[in-house]
Amino acid sequence: MHVSPDGKTVAYTVTKYNLAENKGNADIYTVPVAGGPAQKLTDTPGSESTLNWRPDGKLTYLSGESGTDQLYVINADGSGKAKLSEFPEQGLGNLKYASKANFILYTQDVKSGPTTLDLFPDLPKADAKIIDDLNYRHWNVWDDHLASHVFFQPLGPDGKPTGYGKDVMAGEKFDSPLMPDGGAEQLAFASDGYRLAYTSRKLTGKAEAESTNSDIYLYDIHDGKTVNLSEGLGGYDTEPNFSPDGRQVAWLSMATPGFESDRNGIVVYDFASKKRVDITKGSELSAANVRWSADGKTLYFVAVVTGTEQLFSIPSKGGKIRQITSGPQNYNTFELVGKDRAVANRTTLSAFADLVRLDLKTGKETPLTTINQQELAGIKLGKVEDRRVTTTDGKQMQVYVIYPPDFDPSKKYPTLLYCQGGPQSPITQSQSYRWNFQLMAANGYIVVAPNRRGLPGFGREWNDAISGDWGGQAIRDYFSAIDAISKEPFVDKDRRGCVGASYGGFAVYYMAGHHEGRFKTFIAHDGLYNLTSWYPSTEEMFFAKHDMGGAPWDVPTPKSYQEFNPQLFAKNWDTPILVIQGGKDFRVPEGQAMEAFGTAQLRGIPSRFLYLPNEGHWVLKPQNSVLWQRVFFDWLGRTLKPESGKAAR
Numbered sequence: 001m002h003v004s005p006d007g008k009t010v011a012y013t014v015t016k017y018n019l020a021e022n023k024g025n026a027d028i029y030t031v032p033v034a035g036g037p038a039q040k041l042t043d044t045p046g047s048e049s050t051l052n053w054r055p056d057g058k059l060t061y062l063s064g065e066s067g068t069d070q071l072y073v074i075n076a077d078g079s080g081k082a083k084l085s086e087f088p089e090q091g092l093g094n095l096k097y098a099s100k101a102n103f104i105l106y107t108q109d110v111k112s113g114p115t116t117l118d119l120f121p122d123l124p125k126a127d128a129k130i131i132d133d134l135n136y137r138h139w140n141v142w143d144d145h146l147a148s149h150v151f152f153q154p155l156g157p158d159g160k161p162t163g164y165g166k167d168v169m170a171g172e173k174f175d176s177p178l179m180p181d182g183g184a185e186q187l188a189f190a191s192d193g194y195r196l197a198y199t200s201r202k203l204t205g206k207a208e209a210e211s212t213n214s215d216i217y218l219y220d221i222h223d224g225k226t227v228n229l230s231e232g233l234g235g236y237d238t239e240p241n242f243s244p245d246g247r248q249v250a251w252l253s254m255a256t257p258g259f260e261s262d263r264n265g266i267v268v269y270d271f272a273s274k275k276r277v278d279i280t281k282g283s284e285l286s287a288a289n290v291r292w293s294a295d296g297k298t299l300y301f302v303a304v305v306t307g308t309e310q311l312f313s314i315p316s317k318g319g320k321i322r323q324i325t326s327g328p329q330n331y332n333t334f335e336l337v338g339k340d341r342a343v344a345n346r347t348t349l350s351a352f353a354d355l356v357r358l359d360l361k362t363g364k365e366t367p368l369t370t371i372n373q374q375e376l377a378g379i380k381l382g383k384v385e386d387r388r389v390t391t392t393d394g395k396q397m398q399v400y401v402i403y404p405p406d407f408d409p410s411k412k413y414p415t416l417l418y419c420q421g422g423p424q425s426p427i428t429q430s431q432s433y434r435w436n437f438q439l440m441a442a443n444g445y446i447v448v449a450p451n452r453r454g455l456p457g458f459g460r461e462w463n464d465a466i467s468g469d470w471g472g473q474a475i476r477d478y479f480s481a482i483d484a485i486s487k488e489p490f491v492d493k494d495r496r497g498c499v500g501a502s503y504g505g506f507a508v509y510y511m512a513g514h515h516e517g518r519f520k521t522f523i524a525h526d527g528l529y530n531l532t533s534w535y536p537s538t539e540e541m542f543f544a545k546h547d548m549g550g551a552p553w554d555v556p557t558p559k560s561y562q563e564f565n566p567q568l569f570a571k572n573w574d575t576p577i578l579v580i581q582g583g584k585d586f587r588v589p590e591g592q593a594m595e596a597f598g599t600a601q602l603r604g605i606p607s608r609f610l611y612l613p614n615e616g617h618w619v620l621k622p623q624n625s626v627l628w629q630r631v632f633f634d635w636l637g638r639t640l641k642p643e644s645g646k647a648a649r
Contacts, residue, residue, distance in 0.1 A: 001355070002051040003335045003343060004059075008033055009076060010335070010343045011041075011051045011059055012355060014371055017622045024622065028061060030076065031368050033337050033357060038369055041078040050094065050184060054101050054159070060084070062095060069093060071104075073159060084160045093148075094177060094184040098193030103221070104161065105152045105187055105196050112147035112173040133205030138539050139180035140584040140616030148175045150187060150198045152221060168196070168219045168226070176200040178214055178238065185239050185289075190246040194221045197229070197240035197249055209541040212236045212258055216251050216269075229269050229276070235262055243296045243316070247271055250290055250299060250316075253278065258542040259467070261424035263460060266290055266299060268316060279318035284459045291336050292316070300324075300342070300360070302331055304426045304457035307386070307398050311342070311358065325363040328386065330429040334358070343368065348429045349400065349437055350381045380405040382441035389450070389484040392476045398458070399481050400427060402437040402447040412492040414640045415446040417482045417519070419500025419507040423466050423474070423547065426455045434619055434628060435501065443633055445497075448485045452477035454503075468549035470503070471510050471564030478507060482518060494520065495640045499632075501525035501580075502588065502617065506566065509596060512577060513569025521639035523632065525580040526588045526617055529596040530567040531560055537589045570599045576606040578635040580628070583613035608635060 001012040010033055013026040026047040031038040042048050046065030053059055057076055062069040069091030071084040085092065092106040116128055129142065136143050149172070151165035169176065176198045177186035186199035201214035215230045216237050230237040235254035242249045249269050254262035255278075264286045265278040280287060285303040292299060293316075300313045305323075309330035314321045325331060332353070334344035342358045346365070352372035356365040385401040404413060418437070420427050427449050437447045451458065453474040454466025466474050478498075486493055498519045500508050505527015512522050528534050532552045535544050545551065549558035562568075577600050581593030593609065600607035610631050612624055619625050 001333060001335055001343065001345060002053055002059075003033065003337050004053045004057065004076065005055055006057070007337045007341075010337075010355065010368070011053070012369075013048055013051070015047070019622050019626065022621055022623045028059070028074075029369075030059075031355065033341070033343060033368070035357070035366065035368060038371075039078065041074055042081075052095065052097050054097065055099070056101075058159075060095075060097070060159075062092065064091065071095060071161070084158075092151075094187055096184060096187055096189055098189045099191050100193050101155060101159070102193050103152050103154055103189070105150060105189060105198075106165070107148050107150055107176065107187070108165070109146040110149050110167065111145060113145040115145050134209040134541065135205055135539065137586045139586060140582075141180070147173055148177065148179070150176050150196070150219075152196060152219075168198070169200070172202070173204050174200050174202045176217075182238070188240045188242055188249070190242045190249075191244060192246050195219065195242075195246070196221070197242070197251075199238045199240065199251075206541075209539060210258070210545065212254065212260055212542050214238060216240045216249070218249075230267070233267075235259065236264075237267070239290065241290050241292060243292050244294060245296055248296070248316070250292070252287060252290065258546045260540070260543055260546075261422070261456070261463065262286075263463075264288060266301065266314070268299075277318060279314060279316065280321065281318075283321055285312065285321065286456055287312075289333055291334070293336065294339065300334070300336065302334065304428060306457055307400065307427060307451055308429050308457075311344070311360075311363070313360070324360055325358065325365070328384070328429055331358070332430070336360075347431045349384045349402065349431070352376070352431045380442075381438050383407060384437075387485075389481050391453075391473070391480045393473065395462075397477055397481065398451045399485070400437070400447075400449040400451075401485060402441045402449070404441045404444055404446065407490075409490050411490060412495075413446045413490055414444065414495035414497070414636075415448060415482075415485065415491045416440060416636075417478060417496070417498045418447055418449040419478060419498065419504030420449070420452070420455060421500065421502030421504045423454045423470065423503035423506075424456055424463060426457050427451050428457070433625055439629070443636075445636070446485075446491060448481055450477060450481035452481070467547050468558070468560060469564075470506060470547070470560060475507060475510060475514070478511065479515075479518070497521040497523070497636060497640055499523040499525075500527070502527065505588070508577075509566035510564065510569065512575060513566060513572040515575070519575055521636065522575055522577040523580070523635060524577065524593075524596065526582060526585050527579075527592065527596070528566070528588055529592045529599075531565045532567070533595070534588065534592055537591065539586050567595065567599070570596075570603070573600065573603060573605055576635075576639045578608050578610065578631070580610040580631075581612070582615035582617060582619065583611065584616040587617050606639075 015024045015026040017024040028041040044065040048063045050062040060073045074081045095106040149169040153161045153165035156162045188197045218227045234257035240251045252264040253267040256262040265280045269276040287301040289302045311324040331344040334342045340360045346356045355368040383403045387399045388396045456463045505524035508524035548560040552561045579597040597609040
């Protein structure tokens with residue numbers, strides 16, 4: 001999503017999936033900010049991405065239609081399409097323009113070390129990896145001896161790159177943006193066009209695996225010097241964003257080393273005084289998607305609050321934070337339009353993404369697109385209820401309850417307890433093609449989705465309580481949620497299931513040994529079954545160390561391995577279980593699922609193993625996603641036998 005320089009048009013991409021071809025394809029659309037019909041600008045076999053408006057009102061983008069991502073330009077009405085770049089071996093990514101469009105920055109992969117073939121050129125068919133250090137694989141890819149580097153390049157009068165791009169990280173083995181999820185938001189140009197900032201964690205191997213210490217680096221095109229602006233800050237520092245006058249730069253900063261789910265404060269660095277200040281210090285909010293107002297006096301950002309994502313503002317010098325929006329929705333990303341308006345990507349638990357215009361004074365929204373409303377036209381959705389449940393320690397916990405369409409309170413329904421992952425990823429008004437509450441409800445299930453201990457949006461104490469206590473209060477919160485909702489006469493206590501992924505999969509495995517007959521079935525996706533074997537086999541060791549409270553060989557042994565390891569309680573398993581695992585999930589390696597399934601099989605417990613060899617922690621391929629749903633609901637159907645609802649007693 002990107003707003004034109006005159007503030008009149010927003011460009012965005014729409015991805016449509018072809019199940020037969022097992023892939024998606026993104027094309028570019030525009031819609032007037034004032035409202036009006038949308039216009040489709042591209043229709044190519046390669047996905048379009050990385051939209052940028054030039055000062056002349058033309059739109060540039062990256063497209064893979066020629067095999068690699070190259071730079072294209074098109075007029076605002078869809079005419080005049082032209083290809084601007086031709087990188088022969090690989091394309092480019094994360095492209096951004098300097099404000100005067102005299103330079104671009106982008107990323108490309110460069111060789112960072114020798115491969116096995118380099119070491120043994122006479123063995124071209126050898127299939128092996130020689131590993132001497134950690135971080136040899138990350139998320140879902142093995143170390144390929146390539147590093148993503150930032151380049152800048154001048155542009156000619158025709159807008160085409162001239163000469164060769166300059167690698168501002170030449171000779172380094174580090175990535176920018178951060179892998180695996182970083183993108184163009186981690187790169188920025190100053191308004192003068194001669195300074196750029198980028199995010200990088202300049203560590204390798206074991207040191208990188210054990211640290212969240214990324215930094216914000218400033219590169220000056222004039223003298224070729226690089227300065228670390230966040231030196232001395234030990235946690236994640238990401239997403240630099242220059243003020244309109246270029247005199248300051250803001251970024252997101254986590255204070256606690258090794259804690260990936262710490263509060264994201266907004267740090268503002270002043271180039272004249274060389275001072276940096278967390279202007280949100282003392283706030284419970286964790287910021288994202290920071291934007292400067294045109295006059296540089298205000299910063300806008302998104303934060304999670306009580307199961308939603310809302311828009312906030314704060315004076316750029318610090319001061320009172322103002323909540324601009326409220327209500328049951330997520331504003332996932334946004335762009336400012338002039339002084340008092342913004343365009344935002346909006347979702348709810350009942351609606352996929354569409355664009356809205358926001359009034360920054362009142363928070364009022366006006367729809368701009370109805371893409372997904374049209375896709376869902378004629379589909380009956382279930383009611384979403386926002387409830388509060390009292391926990392075992394007397395706190396009030398938010399619980400979303402999603403009911404089947406045409407819900408009849410005089411009947412009884414099978415009910416699913418949904419366990420969220422993370423363990424610090426909130427349940428908000430977001431949408432997923434896989435863990436989709438409305439789809440579960442449409443299949444006849446009531447869904448109970450608690451924002452249990454550890455989930456953000458309810459203060460830091462609530463968020464941080466889960467670290468080192470995975471099997472403690474968070475699990476008691478789950479039991480509190482299902483027990484409270486089960487008091488309703490329409491919940492069939494004989495047909496309750498428990499499902500979840502990642503930490504949610506851990507919770508499933510753990511509760512399978514502690515549920516005291518509550519559930520008739522379990523489904524665990526990419527869950528942690530044996531914390532002792534998981535610790536040295538995962539990849540981001542900083543996460544494992546922080547959330548487990550240390551290593552299993554530490555003295556004394558952290559309680560995580562003695563009290564909260566699901567494997568130790570598998571002797572109590574007595575309930576059918578479906579185990580799902582991606583073969584390229586290196587966060588929770590496949591051995592965890594194999595141990596769990598093997599345990600169930602050897603103990604004679606009805607069980608099934610859905611193994612997806614080419615998926616990672618998430619299922620991304622369209623046909624695998626459909627297969628996942630079919631196996632998921634088939635298992636529930638065989639173990640819970642959902643009916644249209646039987647009379648309540």
